[in-house]
Amino acid sequence: MLGDTAIAVHPDDVRYQHLVGSQATHPFSGRMVPIIADEFVDREKGTGAVKLTPAHSSVDYQIAVKHNLRHINILSDDGTLCNCGEVFDGMKRFDAREKVAQILQKKGLWRGQTSHPMSVPICSRSSDIIEPKLKEQWFLDCSDMAMDAIQAAEDSDIEFIPSYYSKLWKHFLTQTREIPWCISRQLWWGHNIPAYKLLSDSNSKLNGQYVVAPTFTEAITKATEMLGHNKFKLVQDEDVLDTWFSSSLLPFASLGWPVQNPNLMTFYPTTMVESGSDILFFWIARMVMLGKKLTGNPPFRQILIHSLLLSHGEKMSKSKGNVIDPMSIIQGCSLEELQKSLESSNIDRKEMAAIFAEQKKQFSSGIPECGSDALRMALCSYDFKGASINIEVETFVEYRSLCNKIWQIFKFYQNYFPNGFIASNIDQVNNLSAKDCWILDKCAHLTELCAQHFPKANLDVITYSLKRHWAVDFSTIYLEYSKPTLQHGTAQEKEIALSVAVKVMDMSLKCLSPFMPYLSEELYQRLPLPNKAPSICVASFPSTHEWSIFRNHTMNDDFEKMFKLSSSIKNFKAQFGLLHQSKRVGTAYIIGPLRQGIPLEVLHLIEHDARLTSLQVDKMPDESNSVCNLEVLQPNYTVLVDLSDSIRSQSEEELEKMSGKLHKLLVSQRQLLDETLRLDQTSLDGADLQSHNSKVADLKKELTTAEKCVEYVINVTNGSNL
Template sequence: MSASWSNMKVIYDRIGLKLYKTIAFKDIYHIVKFRSYCATSAPQSADSGKKQYIATDYTCPTAPGDKKDTTCELPAAYNPQYVEAAWYEWWMKQGYFSPKEGVDKSKKFVICLPPPNVTGTLHLGHALTCAVQDAIVRWHRMRGYETLWIPGCDHAGIATQVVVEKQLWKEEKKTRHDVGREEFLRRVWKWKESKGDTIYEQMKKMGASLDWERACFTMDKKMSAAVAEAFVRLHDEGLIYRCDRLVNWSCELKSAISDIEVENVDVKGPTRLYVPGYSKPQVFGEMASFDYPVLNSDEKITVSTTRLETMLGDTAVAVHPEDPRYKHLHGQFVQHPLDDRRIPIICDDYVDMNFGTGAVKITPAHDNNDYNISVRHKLPLINIINDTGEMENVPEAFIGLKRFDARRAVAKALDKKGLYKGRKPHSMVLPICSRSKDVIEPILKAQWYINCEDMALNAVKVVENGDLTFTPDYYKKIWYEFLKDEKSRDWCISRQIWWGHRIPAYKVIQKTNQRTSDELWVSAHTEHDAYIKAEKLFSLNPNEFTLQQDEDVLDTWFSSALFPFSVHGWPNQTTDLLKFYPSNLLETGSDIIFYWVARMVMLGQKMTGQLPFSKVLLHGILRDAQGRKMSKSLGNVIDPMDVVHGISLNDLNKQVEQSNLDPKEVEVAKKGQQKDFPEGIPACGTDALRFALCSYNFKDPEINMNISHVQSYRNFCNKIWQGYRFVADKIGDEYKSTIDLKTHTIKSPVNRWMLSRLSHLVLKCEENFASYDLHHVTQSLYSFWFTDFCDVYLEFSKQVFQSEDDDSKSTVQEILYLCTSTYMRAISPFMPYLSEELYQRLEPGADSVCVAQYPATDNYRWYNEELDREMEVVRDIRRVTLSLAQTFNLTKKHAEVYIQSSPAHCDMFRQYMTVFNALLRVKSLQLVSDGGSIPLGCIHREITPEITVHLKLQGSIDHSAVLEKFEKKVASLQKKLDGIEKKVGKAADKDKSAYKKIDSYRSELEVFQNYIDTLKSFDENGR
């Protein structure tokens, strides 16, 4: 049996962890079961009646969905794979994540998960959202609220279509047009069914307590019906309309894209970039100049542009009306040098007369600012670039040229005419399509728009009157600035792709030409409804027209904007809609405040007459430890599952190699990974990752994420584990409370202090959860367990258990039990797996910790500020004493300590002698009142002006050797200080971190110089 177990263990260790990272969640049980079989087949301890499991086991044998067996012996060390196995399936089977009515039926908490893209896998931004929202949701659930956290997944129109199109081309060398719309959509659905649940499974691994029974997809029938209904209503009301206007156009995607899908790249000067459709890199960051000849004159007007090809579509040259250089040319014309058109010279205040020549070429069909000028001056618009990025409506020599090839051809043509003035470096912002990496081209297109003016103003009013609040509060100003301007910026909602909600609008095509040539459109859920509508609206007979549905689909953000109510079955008045809409809170990233938050508020009010939520909580953008944007090309993009399960540097490199990065970028990324993760990333587990993410102040605009923090919290998990093991050992199995601490007389100040710290913890958790300052909650939880409970109280309790005082033992046992039980409930929203594992062992037969009562201040009324202040002094004395002993390399057995203070302090310290002895464990400790004698040969450190710690050195150290060591230390510190001060003195920019180092060096110098002075005051015998 032993050999069999050993063989299986080797096999599992080779493949198990990799399988565990890649398999679907529903299959995890089989690995758990296999691992459990290995564990139960392992050699057994002869002297134990309990089942033995090695620390790397995932679980005791557990069938899918059954409660994990916690009667087996607790492993000696924390192991996240062991702890995190089996619990999630049990939670789901028990229905803990579905809303349950509490005693107070008015207490409801509803929140929607920002729908992740169906194409996606979990990234650290998702993990931050998941950790923060789940902590808030679990806290409300544990406080007795009827809690609902709704999951959803977005069809991600452009992103998904790009993925499937690439797959189609890779496997069959076909485009979507080759297979046709119907077949292409069938393939997208097939891809979605096979890949679409990946991110859900990863969220389950993150412990997200979402109500999966309500999970929805934005292309579901229910959601699609809501989208069509919203479009039809808004179109019938005249708020959705169709017109020609400039859009962000991706020639690679052949579609308009939203502003959020445009990355504005700063180009400082001539820069070569690869653009889809071109075999060689194209140059950007240059300004070209050329002359426009003035008609009937020898004058010329020089204009400049970074997009020389657009001059083929110029319809004016603009100057400032007050510019004296051009006043004589007002109302005149210039001659277009390449197609002989007459172009007017117009006057407009938009022109900056101090920039360049003060004259600006106007290309209304390909520039947003120029378009606005053309509206004011009623200029013609010439669209010179088609959907694929080729030239059209231009002189024959340029027709069919790609736009950047045309740029060079235009330069040559102007140069032949003697009008080209050359080019020079120029800083610019280049708009790049985030999906295709194409350079965005503003193109004039007939598109569908929503008139947002009234809805935007209403969205401003609800914030002004306090119906809608923001955390952090400063986002109100940003909200006002955007939405008060939004009334002049209507929302383009059509996209020229196939995957998505096809626009439910039908063009009326008349069989005769008797009516106006204006386009006629109707919107309806079905073509049949559209025919009936067209007959009534335009007084047409059925045989006079046909209908043609628009080929375009709706912007993904349109369906996302309806999510808070469409998920409940709107427009039908369902039970869920009436009960759970509106929600209480929206938590999301600050980068989509306009693209999603504002649109949900506008359409929520418009469609339902209610705000979709009353509070908005925004988190910042996650960056790496150096403050850099997460980018594959930098090698700093980390999959949260790699943090949970661990990954080697070699496998990190393989991920980059398998990406679509340029070979040069791959090498840069690998070097970045080598620098940041030379040993790879160790397995930290879900709880440590969640706790680390919540430990940052996520309300900050930018959050610098350091993976090493997750590793430190993984160690903290082990600290909790070891603390629990100590408690379990001292209170025994199935401990039953026998003391009512609320009425029990507690003599020991240390016991009273521990209850005070526990009450303080509960208070801080309650306050900071309510204000969504989760980083303060995590800090309080960390500090309590690490510093108060383990570092002080457990050490103190060891002496109590070594005594013969049964009453004291019983009191300490009760406090240990209360602190541990309270703590497991308090930390559960952040560490659901670890808290469940230990809570079930502490409270055998109890329900899940995730539905236990969260600690409330009403039940913890032991807070005592005076006790806290006294113990803080005791801990300061301990800290300084241990620091002195370490500095002089004195072991505890040789350390003789004297605490000199006032008589009042000495009286107080006498109450804490047991804790002094427990925490210091020195050879001797004496209290000395002011005026009392301190032996010769002592070094001292002041705690406060009234309290000083003395450590006797006489006979315990080599006086001259220590003195020589300290003098070398001082010389080294002085050298470092001189060096950094010299650097700071020369630096043009003052570095704050350098000044911090200077302060640190000076402080350390002062301490060691004091030691030297004291040692020199001793005689040769160290007295």
């Protein structure tokens, strides 16, 4: 109230229309306070009349500028009152509020007290109430610089990843270009404002004005020229530059600007900057504006905007205690250590108990040690181009397991390396087996994928492909298929198999290196390669041209068909609990167009993959009732599986148990299909309808398999157990 300079009412409020334009007497200072009309006033709230304190409210300030009102500052820098008269000057703000109420009551002006909700700014560090205060500040006109930043995007001088941020960039800078940037701060640290107040004994109009110059010496020279004499004093402004202003100079100031030098010419502009969307306009836009203004070029060519990181669905915040420290992921951290780190923070002790409880809920077993490689690749595995990413510790553990798997793959092959072994150059497909051609084709495809997605920063696509390449293609499939050769093959076959494996590991480690530099470097140094680079960091990245000779679409298609055949056989065996037997079980008969279809060598891999006793190609079984037609890859192939010996050899009790399990599966599949078919499809459209139809097709397929299994048991046992 002590700083009020006007009373505002709504222009349509009939209660006060007759008072607009008149003045009221301030109850403490006696100054005349104008009564104005402004549409911002909510006439339904309180009395409908609002007092304005322009020097201590941003909203009131905007209205004051609009109506040309006075601004009276009543707060000193230490929080005590000033410019309020002897009664209040030097008094603390909350004491003054009580004093104001007492004096109003004594004067008979008190009309009562009513509570109402309002937003009160609170300091995050001290939890104290923040009081707005009008102060002199330094501002930067951004209108032209903002247009230059917009033009840079339109001219493709800068590129956004994801691209939709370019529209947001233009919209925001267009809307805010006329708002000056306040670049001064009242802090204890930072770059000093290069402005000096001119204090002179003369009556010059320049007395009290500021001289702006890069150095104090240059400021003296400039002031002398302005005054025509040197009888003056210069006092540097105590304010410092806004941190965002100082950091916006970083791309070129750190390279020696404004002096043109080799570093500046080589490294400016740089290639890419990455940032969260929350500081796109605090920092990135200002770097572009200052870079264009002071050097003529934007400081970078690409702007990669990543998502906000969430923990259990909430933005990470120290005050919530849900921040995941990267070092805790790398080194591991117990729950006790997590909570101990909070005790040394500035979190309010009243909130500590609740935060401890939440931490115990989220990290009951602490955080396991995962290492920096797993941390890096796990973070890159998220699609960071959305609004947010929900970080989960389980993801880091998953990629730690991948690190272990890659290490074990290398150790497996290392055990087969003869003394002094150096891998042969595999630069052609002659004398290579089908599985060798297949894995080399997979490597060639991986190089194409990296070449396609690295420039677009689709790191999640690359990490997923690398993970599948190492864990599935290389480990689960190729390594397993290579075991018979490494264990029972000729010396030449072993040498070729090991050389192919080394070539695959060399290529795969190079693709992995940007995500797991430590593991890839360690294993690269151990690879028995001829003429390899001193470090994987300086080795050439695999190129699509180099690997194009290994591209083999036909072989890849043949293997995909083989996988489908093998998978159907394994699924069929699993229904009877015969997939993971210690010994091989069952015989498969595959009849199909071998000359135009899958090569015989590829088909025989099924025997190893599906753990069959034997695989018969283009041969019919002796007993038709002992086999089951899996009806896969029809009409080109007929796949028959004989598990009759294994089923018949089981005891009556085991057969009853098997039959009961199959009947239970059959009933549940029928129920699930019926429930799905009864769903109202009229409300489904597009992707939802497609998903529903796909689910129905899968359920029908699973039901057919269950019926086939029940029928097969009846046939091979003559129904004796059913």
